Amino acid sequence: MDLERIMHNLEKKHPGESEYLQAVREVLESIVEVVNENPHFESAGIIERIIEPDRIFVFKVPWLSDDGTVNVNLAYRVQFNNAIGPYKGGLRFHPSVNLSILKFLGFEQVFKNSLTTLPMGGAKGGSDFDPKGKSDDEIMRFCQSFMLELWRVIGAETDVPAGDIGVGGREIGFLYGMYKKLAREHTGVLTGKGINWGGSLIRPEATGFGSVYFAREMLATKGEDIKGKTFALSGFGNVAWGAATKINDFGGKVLTISGPDGYIYDPEGISGDKIEYLLELRASNQDIVKPYSYEYPEAKFYQGKRPWEVKCDVAIPCATQNELNKEDAENLVENGCICVAEGANMPSTPAAVEVFLENKILFGPGKAVNAGGVSTSGLEMSQNSMKLNWPAEEVDKRLHQIMKDIHQACVEYGTREDGYINYVKGANIAGFLKVANAMIDQGVL
Numbered sequence: 001m002d003l004e005r006i007m008h009n010l011e012k013k014h015p016g017e018s019e020y021l022q023a024v025r026e027v028l029e030s031i032v033e034v035v036n037e038n039p040h041f042e043s044a045g046i047i048e049r050i051i052e053p054d055r056i057f058v059f060k061v062p063w064l065s066d067d068g069t070v071n072v073n074l075a076y077r078v079q080f081n082n083a084i085g086p087y088k089g090g091l092r093f094h095p096s097v098n099l100s101i102l103k104f105l106g107f108e109q110v111f112k113n114s115l116t117t118l119p120m121g122g123a124k125g126g127s128d129f130d131p132k133g134k135s136d137d138e139i140m141r142f143c144q145s146f147m148l149e150l151w152r153v154i155g156a157e158t159d160v161p162a163g164d165i166g167v168g169g170r171e172i173g174f175l176y177g178m179y180k181k182l183a184r185e186h187t188g189v190l191t192g193k194g195i196n197w198g199g200s201l202i203r204p205e206a207t208g209f210g211s212v213y214f215a216r217e218m219l220a221t222k223g224e225d226i227k228g229k230t231f232a233l234s235g236f237g238n239v240a241w242g243a244a245t246k247i248n249d250f251g252g253k254v255l256t257i258s259g260p261d262g263y264i265y266d267p268e269g270i271s272g273d274k275i276e277y278l279l280e281l282r283a284s285n286q287d288i289v290k291p292y293s294y295e296y297p298e299a300k301f302y303q304g305k306r307p308w309e310v311k312c313d314v315a316i317p318c319a320t321q322n323e324l325n326k327e328d329a330e331n332l333v334e335n336g337c338i339c340v341a342e343g344a345n346m347p348s349t350p351a352a353v354e355v356f357l358e359n360k361i362l363f364g365p366g367k368a369v370n371a372g373g374v375s376t377s378g379l380e381m382s383q384n385s386m387k388l389n390w391p392a393e394e395v396d397k398r399l400h401q402i403m404k405d406i407h408q409a410c411v412e413y414g415t416r417e418d419g420y421i422n423y424v425k426g427a428n429i430a431g432f433l434k435v436a437n438a439m440i441d442q443g444v445l
Contacts, residue, residue, distance in 0.1 A: 001035040001047060003028050010051060017100035019321060023107050023346060024051050026353075030428035044444065046436045053080040053106060056099070059149040061127055063142040066135055075146055077125035079159055080106035083438040085119030086157055088374060090164030092126035093171065101321070102126060105164075105345055109374070111431030112367040115406045118378035123159055125150070131166050143174035151179050156187040156384070162377045163192040165237065165320070169204070188384025191377035200380035201392040202399070203373075208242020208343065209396070210372015210403045211316055215341040216250065217407040218362045219314075221421060224338070227251035232312040232337075234258045235319030236278055236289075239343045239370065243316050244275055256307035258319065259289035263307040266292075266299035311335040317347035326351035333359045342366035353424065360420050368406050368427040375402045 007025055014020060028047070035041050057077040065071055076099060079087045089109040092102070102124045110122030127146060131139050154161060163172055172192045179189055186198075193199035202209065216226050229252045233240045236257040244254045253269040257278070266274070274296060281291055293301040308315060308328035315337055317324050321344065329352035332340065339362040342348060346366055348356070356363040376399055383389055390398075406427075414426020439445075 001028070001032055001042060003032060006047060006051070014100075014103075017103060019104035019346070020100045020107065022350065023104040026346075026350065026424070027107070027111065027428045027432070030425040031432050034429050034433065040440065041436055044440055046439055049439065049444075050081065050110070050432075050435065051107070053078050053103060054082065055079050056103075057149075057153055058099075061129065061142060061146045061149070063138070063145045065138055073127045073129040073142070075125070075127035075129075075149070076102050077150060077153060077159070077161075078102045078106040078123060079153070080122045080124070081110045081435060082121035083435050083442060084114060085121050086155075087123035087159035088113055088120035088162070088377065089123035089125070090162045091167045091171075091175075092124070092164040093129045093131050093166030094126070095128050095130045096320075097126045097128045104321070108345055108367050110435060111428060112371045113374055113378075114431040114434045115368055115409060115427060116371050116375045116378060116402055117405055118375065118402075120160075120374065120378055120381075123161070124164075125161060126164065126167070129166075131171070136170070139171060140174045143171055144178045147175050147178040147182070150175075151182045154179075154189055155183075156189045156381075160188065160377075160381060161190055162374070168192075168238070169194060188381050191380045193380070195389070198380075198384055200376060200383055200389070200395055202395050203376050203380060204238050205242035205245060206376035206395075206399060207239045207370050207373030208244070208318070209246045210375065210399055211239065211243050211318075211341055211343040211369050212246040212250065213372065213400050213403040214364055214369045214407055215314060215316065215339060217404060218339055218341065218364055218421075218423070221411070222338070222362065225250075226314075229253070229313040230255055230311075232256045232307045232310050232315045233343075234263070234307055234317045234323060234347075235344070236282065237318065239373075240316075240318040241275065241279065243318060243343055244270055248272075248275075252314075255312060256310055257289070257292075258307050262289060262301055262303045262305055264289055264292050264299050264301055265307070265310055266296065268298050308332055309335075312337055314339045314341065316341050316343045318343035319347065320344055321346045322349050324348045324352050326355055328352060329355035333361060338362060340364070341369045343370050345370065357422065357424070362421075363423055364410075365424045365427050367431065368410055368423060371406055372399055372403055375399055 106124035113120040409430035410426035413429040
């Protein structure tokens with residue numbers, strides 16, 4: 001496989017799509033040896049086919065604000081690959097949303113979903129709509145207008161969207177209500193639904209829970225455990241919330257959370273009532289970082305900074321892509337961090353990842369570490385198909401086993417001769433092989 005030729009051609013076709021190109025390069029660099037050892041992949045054009053989405057839908061979303069103003073946002077659905085199952089991937093509502101970001105997320109989703117062992121393809125979608133500061137009625141009108149276009153291309157056996165940044169239980173409810181009215185059917189076409197109308201228990205916490213389960217497996221390879229360890233987290237969406245909860249359950253201490261304008265350092269640990277207080281702030285659509293420092297004087301707010309300067313044993317970036325750069329990675333290594341588990345999608349820059357690998361830090365990439373969210377979405381799809389709901393203990397048990405299986409696949413394909421586990425390589429190879437072999441079986445499509 002001529003990696004540079006492939007990337008050159010891709011950059012010519014998709015100039016300026018930096019996030020998408022970064023994600024493709026990272027995967028291809030990991031699988032070069034496997035592709036070269038299997039010439040049938042090259043003769044079938046697997047690489048050229050797998051790096052391009054099957055199709056992309058782009059549409060406008062007009063909606064009325066409460067004062068009667070007409071607004072128009074741009075929206076997308078990227079259906080990337082369905083070789084092993086229906087398209088599956090979240091919807092993101094955020095001003096930063098563009099085609100490059102959604103293609104990167106959809107591409108990553110292909111391999112993440114493959115790792116879960118569940119029959120799900122990869123997709124992603126969303127809009128540059130910003131739900132922050134909007135009333136419930138404005139968000140409802142936007143979601144209904146959004147679904148007026150999207151409903152034509154999704155379905156329980158076709159494409160099953162979920163939530164992501166800016167799309168929580170409220171938005172999923174509005175989206176599903178409009179889908180149900182248009183399609184005249186009550187099926188598992190969206191995941192992250194309310195528990196009383198088809199949702200799964202522990203779905204909101206699942207990505208965070210799964211990230212901690214994976215980190216626990218990583219630490220175990222060095223004879224370490226979560227109990228007594230200190231953790232630096234970024235963000236405080238569902239991922240950080242779930243991670244903080246599970247870290248405390250296992251006896252670890254969470255030192256940081258963050259927002260767009262800085263981070264909180266709480267040396268006494270973020271647990272119990274403090275987490276409940278953060279949830280209350282988040283539910284009120286308020287900034288959660290500064291008020292926390294007012295409520296708990298022992299905590300300190302660091303304006304305009306990221307939490308990776310804090311001394312910790314384990315770092316779990318839970319916010320967004322490329323939030324952890326080379327300097328941050330060097331700070332973590334210098335401060336004695338032994339494990340970095342990506343709770344978000346591609347939160348570490350390529351230069352940061354290089355620092356972690358060079359220093360033989362336990363480093364888990366997002367497509368493996370944060371696969372617990374989509375895994376539980378897959379379990380929600382299974383429950384919908386069977387018309388039943390499993391208890392929380394059953395869902396959590398299945399999630400825990402899936403994360404252990406993903407970790408084992410990474411170890412199988414990523415262990416080097418010196419014993420170091422390159423989780424990036426292991427995850428990419430394991431995810432790629434399942435999808436590539438399915439594509440071979442199904443012919444050139």
